[in-house]
Amino acid sequence: MDLSRKDFLRRAGLGALGLGAAFASSRLFGQETGTAATEVIDGERVLKATAVPQSGARLISQGPGFGRRIALTFDDGPHPTRTPKAMELLKERNIYSTFFQIGQNVSYHPEISAAVLAAGHEIGNHSLTHPILSKLPEERVAYELQRTQDLIGEATGFSPVWFRPPYGAFNLKAQGALAASRGLGVTLWSVDPNDWKEPGVDVIVQRILSETRPGSVILCHDIHGQTIDALPRILDGLLERGFEFTTISGFLGAPYGTPGALPAGISPAAPLAPGIPAGEPATKDPAAAPKAVPA
Ligand SMILES: [Zn+2]
Numbered sequence: 571m572d573l574s575r576k577d578f579l580r581r582a583g584l585g586a587l588g589l590g591a592a593f594a595s596s597r598l599f600g601q602e603t604g605t606a607a608t609e610v611i612d613g614e615r616v617l618k619a620t621a622v623p624q625s626g627a628r629l630i631s632q633g634p635g636f637g638r639r640i641a642l643t644f645d646d647g648p649h650p651t652r653t654p655k656a657m658e659l660l661k662e663r664n665i666y667s668t669f670f671q672i673g674q675n676v677s678y679h680p681e682i683s684a685a686v687l688a689a690g691h692e693i694g695n696h697s698l699t700h701p702i703l704s705k706l707p708e709e710r711v712a713y714e715l716q717r718t719q720d721l722i723g724e725a726t727g728f729s730p731v732w733f734r735p736p737y738g739a740f741n742l743k744a745q746g747a748l749a750a751s752r753g754l755g756v757t758l759w760s761v762d763p764n765d766w767k768e769p770g771v772d773v774i775v776q777r778i779l780s781e782t783r784p785g786s787v788i789l790c791h792d793i794h795g796q797t798i799d800a801l802p803r804i805l806d807g808l809l810e811r812g813f814e815f816t817t818i819s820g821f822l823g824a825p826y827g828t829p830g831a832l833p834a835g836i837s838p839a840a841p842l843a844p845g846i847p848a849g850e851p852a853t854k855d856p857a858a859a860p861k862a863v864p865a
Pocket of ligand 1: 645646696700736737
């Protein structure tokens with residue numbers, strides 16, 4: 571499947587907005603999100619939302635704060651049964667989400683990734699093996715990003731334009747160019763129900779409904795049973811509050827203007843060297859790994 575720009579924009583929910591230059595404007599972007607609190611990621615003080623910092627990589631943790639739009643995102647899939655169930659619940663309500671997928675899991679379930687994209691959702695890059703990227707050498711981070719781009723591309727024909735670092739751990743200053751040189755913007759989140767800790771369905775629902783604001787980017791995981799069980803109440807509760815769901819690209823388009831574009835001054839990434847670079851966790855190339863259900 572080859573996605574034209576028009577298809578991309580439709581998928582990103584931007585068709586009716588004519589790309590919405592205002593949404594893509596870095597000035598507005600900074601205005602809407604630049605005042606957000608800072609947070610410390612692996613010892614680096616990183617603005618929660620920064621338009622094109624020194625490394626060239628664009629970082630977002632929320633969308634524009636006007637209107638009622640929000641982005642619901644699902645990390646760590648695809649899962650063989652829970653991702654399809656999430657998609658079913660979304661489809662019943664005509665809601666589009668963004669799925670940040672782990673490359674290794676895409677290699678186990680490429681048909682589910684393809685179904686996610688075919689259903690109109692956006693797919694983002696969530697690394698190959700879910701390591702703490704900020705602790706890894708450059709070659710390994712490049713490998714984690716590029717192999718995942720390749721696996722998602724092979725499974726779906728789509729090249730992600732947004733990347734979410736596992737645990738939010740990414741050294742934007744030192745590693746940002748590794749994302750930017752692949753046309754990837756960096757997405758964090760602004761609402762975190764900690765659903766992966768399985769605190770109970772009621773708690774997950776309550777946290778999301780009480781914390782969501784216009785522009786929120788909500789972090790969920792489509793590999794956990796409690797999250798899926800909570801989903802009908804989350805979706806209906808947010809709809810009842812008048813929120814409108816969009817994808818990450820629905821907020822801001824592609825991070826650097828058009829899908830595949832790079833920020834000014836950043837060269838395209840060099841091809842990966844042969845072999846798997848060192849770095850924890852040491853893994854085999856997932857293409858050669860046995861099929862497995864992710865934990
Ligand atoms: Zn994750």
